Structure formats: C-alpha cells, structure tokens
Amino acid sequence: MxxxxxxxxxxxxxxxxxxxxxxxxxxxxxxxxxxxxxxxxxxxxxxxxxxxxxxxxxxxxxxxxxxxxxxxxxxxxxxxxxxxxxxxxxxxxxxxxxxxxxxxxxxxxxxxxxxxxxxxxxxxxxxxxxxxxxxxxxxxxxxxxxxxxxxxxxxxxxxxxxxxxxxxxxxxxPNFTDPEQPFEIGKAYVMNEGKDVTVFCCGHLVWEALQAAEALEAEGISVEVVNVATIKPIDEDAVVASVKKTGKAIVAEEHNMAGGLGEAIAGVLARKCPAPLAFMNGEDRFGQTGKPAELMALYGLDAAHIAGKVREIVK
Amino acid sequence: MTKEQLEKIASQVRRDIIRMVTAAGSGHPGGSMSTADILTALYFEVMDHDPATWKRDGKGQDQFILSAGHLAPVYYSVLARAGYFPVSELGTLRKLGSRLQGHPSVRRGLPGITQASGSLGQGVSVAAGLALAKKMDGDKKHVVYVLCGDGESEEGQIWEGAEFATHHALGNLIGITDWNGQQIDGSTESVCGGGDLQLKWQAFGWNTVTADGHDMEAILTAFAKAREMGKKTNRPTMILFKTDMGHGVDFMAGTHKWHGKAPSQEQCSEALAQLEETLGDY
The missing domain is CATH 3.40.50.970 (Thiamin diphosphate (ThDP)-binding fold, Pyr/PP domains)
Structure with missing residues (x-):
C-alpha cells in the first residue's frame, strides 16, 4: 500500500x-x-x-x-x-x-x-x-x-x-498530494494500486478511500484507489484499465446519485467493460445541518462506510 | 451620412426583415421593425467600427451587444448591409445549417456577432463586462452599446447589471431601450412592466436620454448626447427610444400581435408595398 x-x-x-x-x-x-x-x-x-x-x-x-x-x-x-x-x-x-x-x-x-x-x-x-x-x-x-x-x-x-x-x-x-505535481486535466490518478476492487472517488472522498484501503490491506483485501479529479472529460482508458484488472468497482462521491461521478463511471463501464458496481453518494436526498464529519458518517461517506462497502462487494 | 441616406437604408432593412421572416415562416418581426431606425443609425453613423478588421474581442472599436436576441432579423440585416457578410445570406435565416440561427450564435462564424443571446435579460451584464475590460485596458475612446427590450426589462438581471455598471463607473456603457410598450402577451402595462422605465434607470444611477426612435435626427442627437453624458459623469447612460412595435407597416404597427409571428405571402406583399426598395432586395 x-x-x-x-x-x-x-x-x-x-x-x-x-x-x-x-x-x-x-x-x-x-x-x-x-x-x-x-x-x-x-x-x-x-x-x-x-x-x-x-x-x-x-x-x-x-x-x-x-x-x-x-x-x-x-x-x-x-x-x-x-x-x-x-x-x-x-x-x-x-x-x-x-x-x-x-x-x-x-x-x-x-x-x-x-x-x-x-x-x-x-x-x-x-x-x-x-x-x-x-x-x-x-x-x-x-x-x-x-x-x-x-x-x-x-x-x-x-x-x-x-x-x-x-x-x-x-x-x-488532510493535505497529502505532492505540491509540485502539475494537474493534468482529463487524467484520473491511480493513488494506490490494488487487485481486488477499484474505488473511484473525487474531492474529499479520496482521503477517506485511502484510509479504507489501508484498513482493508490488513484484512488481506487489495484496493485500487483512483482519484477521478477530472469528472468531465472522464479518463475512460484509466477507468477501463483499472476495472479490467480488479473486476469490480465502487464509486464514492459527495454528490447526489443522479448525474454525478457514479453515473459517469457507470456510463463508461456499461459501454466498455460491464462489471459489478456499487455507489456511495448522497442518494436522492438533501443535506442537513451538522458538523462535516458527522454528516459524512450519517450519509455513509467516510472511510468506515467505504471499507464496509468494499467487504460487501468482494465477498 | 445624411438623415435621408440613413432613412433609405432603414427602409431596405425593414424590407429585409419582412422578407426574411416570411421566408423562414417564423421569427420576430415586431421588435425588429421598431428598432430598424435605431440600429441603422448605430451601424451606419454612430459606431466606430470596421467590418473588415472586426474581431470578437472588439479591441480598438466600439462594440454592440443585442440583449433581446429575438431581434435577430434586424440585427442580421443591418450587419449584412453594413458589410459584415453577404446580403445574399439573409435568405437563410432559421434554415438548417445557416449561420443565421434563430437567435444570434457565436458558433457559426457569422462576422459581427459578439455574443449569443436569446435567453433574455443578460446583455447588460455582458456589455458591462466588455466596458469594464476597455476601462482596464486604458481604451478611453471606445464605448459599448447594448440593446434591450422594454418587456425584457422585467428580468431581474437587467437591474443587477444596472447597479454593477454604476458601481464600476462605466461611463463607456450606453444602453438602448426599445420602448415600444408591447410584449408577446400584450402591452407591457397589462403584462407586468408597469411604471416609468426612465425613473427606474435613474434610480439605479444611470443618466437617461429619451427620444423618438423613428426620427433619424432625434436618434443621432440622442446618441451624441449619451456619449457626452457618459464621458462627463463616468456613469452609464440609458437611451429610452419611444417606438412603435411593427413600425413601417400599417397593419403591423402598434400591436403586440406581430411580436413573434411571420406574415403570410399575401401579408408580405402588402407590407412590401409600403416599404421603398432602396438598396436592392437580397
């Protein structure tokens, strides 16, 4: 890892x-x-x-x-x-x-x-x-x-x-990426290579996914974490390459289920590489008042929930 | 150009409008007819512009934004007659593949179009941005014109643009209102546009000028006055032109009914009989 x-x-x-x-x-x-x-x-x-x-x-x-x-x-x-x-x-x-x-x-x-x-x-x-x-x-x-x-x-x-x-x-x-690394529009960044499942994520969810991957490594589950920092145009080649390797995927995002990163990934996989896919997002709901960490937990978007979803999908 | 020459051009522009909209079978002749004199004056006498060197960024020239995008017929006719593109292209209005889209587009390479419009109420903001850029770039000579409808002025964003332009002291921004008192559902008074537009613009800190929008001499005087006021006060200026929707054709004038309807072939002939062909039909 x-x-x-x-x-x-x-x-x-x-x-x-x-x-x-x-x-x-x-x-x-x-x-x-x-x-x-x-x-x-x-x-x-x-x-x-x-x-x-x-x-x-x-x-x-x-x-x-x-x-x-x-x-x-x-x-x-x-x-x-x-x-x-x-x-x-x-x-x-x-x-x-x-x-x-x-x-x-x-x-x-x-x-x-x-x-x-x-x-x-x-x-x-x-x-x-x-x-x-x-x-x-x-x-x-x-x-x-x-x-x-x-x-x-x-x-x-x-x-x-x-x-x-x-x-x-x-x-x-958390601030954890290389401050000198130029940002490439259109590129998805493979943050961690794994072989059992891919977690596609963006924004604040990337750190949470990396935390989940680290916890799961101890359980013998190898998680690939892909930071899809450009949601459009999406890096189709990187999405397909990762899922061809892992065979299944989860998409985690701080967004409604409709029209977000999840549907963007689903669109690519449906056309090019059908595979089991699970979504972690705000579902079809509005937010509410609370501390950010409380809300991330309540809406199922923190590292613990991502790890739980991975365990489900790799079974 | 003399007043008489401008009036002759405006007559041809009105013929173009009627013929274009009739051929297309749809479009908005009413407001195009009411602004034909104003836009003719603007492009053939008032504006410092050059079709040969025109670029979208407008550097070194005056600029014009059509906020009321449905006035595309008059806009296209005046641009073509001024030399931006061949007049023969006017007959393609609203046809598949045409550069003359139903509402102005910047995606078809039609010379003279600075920005897309059609969704109403947005042009004052765009023009304010252009005017601010001229100010930032130190161009004290050129101004930006924007044409709005009176019905369009029911849009809230017009007034956001108004306060922005005043706050940023845009003396190089000149607004033009086609104050014809009509909109698609009826008179502005009956729909939702009651109140005195001149007082509204003044309340937002603009200089105002009012003039008869069908009297060429009054139009030219109003533009000259607006430029002078803007320069002197560092405030934007709105010229409110009193006009008749459908002006120039008796059965179209003074009613909202021709806001967005194409004439039949018979009505077209009847209209053209009232408009002198001065420059040759396209």
Whole structure:
C-alpha cells in the first residue's frame, strides 16, 4: 500500500486562493470576480496584490456570470467565485448561454460544495452541481482532492482555453498530494494500486478511500484507489484499465446519485467493460445541518462506510 | 451620412426583415421593425467600427451587444448591409445549417456577432463586462452599446447589471431601450412592466436620454448626447427610444400581435408595398 502522509489539515478553498494568486502572477489576463464572498473564496491575497484585477459584484450572481463573459470576450481570463449552489443552480441559464454556448473562457470557482459545508444546512449544501455542470456541452468539470491538488488544478484551469468548473470545499481536510505535481486535466490518478476492487472517488472522498484501503490491506483485501479529479472529460482508458484488472468497482462521491461521478463511471463501464458496481453518494436526498464529519458518517461517506462497502462487494 | 441616406437604408432593412421572416415562416418581426431606425443609425453613423478588421474581442472599436436576441432579423440585416457578410445570406435565416440561427450564435462564424443571446435579460451584464475590460485596458475612446427590450426589462438581471455598471463607473456603457410598450402577451402595462422605465434607470444611477426612435435626427442627437453624458459623469447612460412595435407597416404597427409571428405571402406583399426598395432586395 502506497503511504500518504497528511502534512497538516488545510481547506481546499485555500488551495484555490493560492492557485489564483499564482495564476495571477503568471498571467496578467487573470481577473477574479466574486459575489460578496471574497473572504470565503480565499481571494484576499489576489485582491490585495492585484486590486485593479479584482472585481466585486455584490450579491448578484447572474450579473457576475454575464460580466465575466464580457471580460472573457475582451481577452481576460475571469475566475468567478461563490458557493457551489450559487455559481451553478442559481445561474444555470446564464452559464449555459454566456459561458458554455457562448464559448467564453470563464472559470467557475465553486466553494463549499457538498455535504461537508456543514452547519449552514441544505440550502447551501449543493449535491447536484456536478450533474448540472456535466450536462453543459464542452464544460470541463474538476473536483480535486486536497489543498495541494486544488492549487495545481487552479493553475491548470487558468492555462486551459475554455470553460472550467472547479469544485472544492469548506472544511480543513488532510493535505497529502505532492505540491509540485502539475494537474493534468482529463487524467484520473491511480493513488494506490490494488487487485481486488477499484474505488473511484473525487474531492474529499479520496482521503477517506485511502484510509479504507489501508484498513482493508490488513484484512488481506487489495484496493485500487483512483482519484477521478477530472469528472468531465472522464479518463475512460484509466477507468477501463483499472476495472479490467480488479473486476469490480465502487464509486464514492459527495454528490447526489443522479448525474454525478457514479453515473459517469457507470456510463463508461456499461459501454466498455460491464462489471459489478456499487455507489456511495448522497442518494436522492438533501443535506442537513451538522458538523462535516458527522454528516459524512450519517450519509455513509467516510472511510468506515467505504471499507464496509468494499467487504460487501468482494465477498 | 445624411438623415435621408440613413432613412433609405432603414427602409431596405425593414424590407429585409419582412422578407426574411416570411421566408423562414417564423421569427420576430415586431421588435425588429421598431428598432430598424435605431440600429441603422448605430451601424451606419454612430459606431466606430470596421467590418473588415472586426474581431470578437472588439479591441480598438466600439462594440454592440443585442440583449433581446429575438431581434435577430434586424440585427442580421443591418450587419449584412453594413458589410459584415453577404446580403445574399439573409435568405437563410432559421434554415438548417445557416449561420443565421434563430437567435444570434457565436458558433457559426457569422462576422459581427459578439455574443449569443436569446435567453433574455443578460446583455447588460455582458456589455458591462466588455466596458469594464476597455476601462482596464486604458481604451478611453471606445464605448459599448447594448440593446434591450422594454418587456425584457422585467428580468431581474437587467437591474443587477444596472447597479454593477454604476458601481464600476462605466461611463463607456450606453444602453438602448426599445420602448415600444408591447410584449408577446400584450402591452407591457397589462403584462407586468408597469411604471416609468426612465425613473427606474435613474434610480439605479444611470443618466437617461429619451427620444423618438423613428426620427433619424432625434436618434443621432440622442446618441451624441449619451456619449457626452457618459464621458462627463463616468456613469452609464440609458437611451429610452419611444417606438412603435411593427413600425413601417400599417397593419403591423402598434400591436403586440406581430411580436413573434411571420406574415403570410399575401401579408408580405402588402407590407412590401409600403416599404421603398432602396438598396436592392437580397
């Protein structure tokens, strides 16, 4: 089992903040917009260093999307930042017309995604955003797993020519990937090689899956953990190669069952490599108030639940 | 260009609109007819633009955003007549494979189209982003125009865009409202668009100018005034043009009934008899 060290808990949104600052330093076309959530999106450092390239939009997300499209048409590389629900569900039509159909180079920075937003409850905990963004033609959908990878994914998004949905979270979580490893859009990362079952996962679930794999190793179960950090376009070759080896798979994600990573993986396997497949997700439910760890346990998304599901499927 | 020359172009644009929509069998002639004079003035006299060097990023030129995307017929006709693409292409409106999609698209390589539109209420935001980019890039000479319908102004995002443009001191943003008082379900007053649009824009911090949208001289004066006001105040300016939906054809004018309906062949002939062919039909 490959060993991963938690170098200290950090929030993935701060990884975005560092990535945004670095992207801004590397390319003067990078601009940042927010709808009154500069602090929550960790845009403070960028705003301090580049005040003339930081654009406060107030609590008006629809306008923010349109303004970003205008800036992109004029040659800027705009990052728009808000909570996941408010940069997807609230502005779906604006993203569809101005960004996806309109082919503008806008980057959607989506924080506080999923159930781990915690105490604010279901109005803010979007579990549907991946489905919405996957449905838009040409939209790239990313959900990196920790601070370091989110920082690198932000740099990759800035360099990519086209719309990108970049999903990350609020809570402090283990930081364990290589800070120097460039993020490749479209690549699924094999975090641990195994032979009995594959766990496909993204975002906060990657660390949980690695913890589960470590526990199961002691029981003689060999788990392959694949971090599908790019959900669209999905790395079909990596998905197929892994399942051809292990013969069965589990998908774990902080998202509703409809339209998320699970269905993306199921689509690939159904077409190219049918195999037993189990899903771990928010099912067809809304979230609720609670601490992130409590909610992860309640919704069956922590390492203990992943290990339990693996035991079931390898029987 | 003289007022008379512009009026002649506008007459041909109206003929184009009627012929295009009739041939397509669907589309939105009403608002296209009411804005024909305004867009003719804009593209043939007011805007600093060049079809030969036009690029989507709009650098070094004035820019135009059509927020009310269903006014595609007038937009396409004016662009073609101004030299952005061959007028012969106007007959392909709404046909399979055409660059002239039912609502403007940036995916077909049609010159002159800066952004897709059709879902209403979004153009002020896009234009504000373009205007902000010009300001960031130090272009003090050029401005961005955006055309909205009065019915469209029931959309909340219009007013998000309005406050954003004021907050960011976009004196280089000029809005145009086609204030024809009609929308698809009836008069704006009867549907949901009551109240004084001029007062609404003023309340959001914009300069306002009102003018007769079918009087070429008044249109040109209004545009000149708007540019001057924007420059002086560093605030965006809205020109509210009083217009008639369907203007130029007696049986189409002043009613919502021609908002989104194509004329029959007979109605087309009757309409064309009222519109002088000045530049040659496509």
């Amino acid at each position: 490959k060993k991963y060290i938690d170098t200290g808990k950090k929030d993935t949104r701060s990884g975005f903040g560092e990535g945004l600052l670095k992207a801004g330093q590397a390319d003067e076309r990078v601009v940042a917009l927010t709808a009154d959530l500069k602090g929550s999106l960790k845009m403070d450092a960028f705003a301090a260093e580049f005040p003339e390239r930081f654009i406060q939009c107030g609590i008006a997300e629809a306008n923010m999307v349109g303004a970003a499209a205008g800036l992109a048409i004029a040659g800027k590389i705009p990052f728009i930042g808000s909570f996941a629900e408010f940069v997807t569900g609230r502005v779906y039509d604006q993203l569809r017309q101005e960004v996806a159909y309109g082919q503008t180079n806008v980057k959607i920075a989506s924080s506080h995604a999923g159930i781990t937003l915690g105490e604010d409850g279901a109005t803010h905990q979007t579990m549907e955003d991946i489905a919405l963004m996957r449905a838009l033609p040409g939209m790239v959908v990313l959900n990196p797993c920790d601070y370091n990878q989110t920082m690198q994914a932000t740099l990759a998004a800035a360099k990519y020519d086209g719309p990108v949905y970049l999903r990350f979270g609020r809570p402090s979580v």
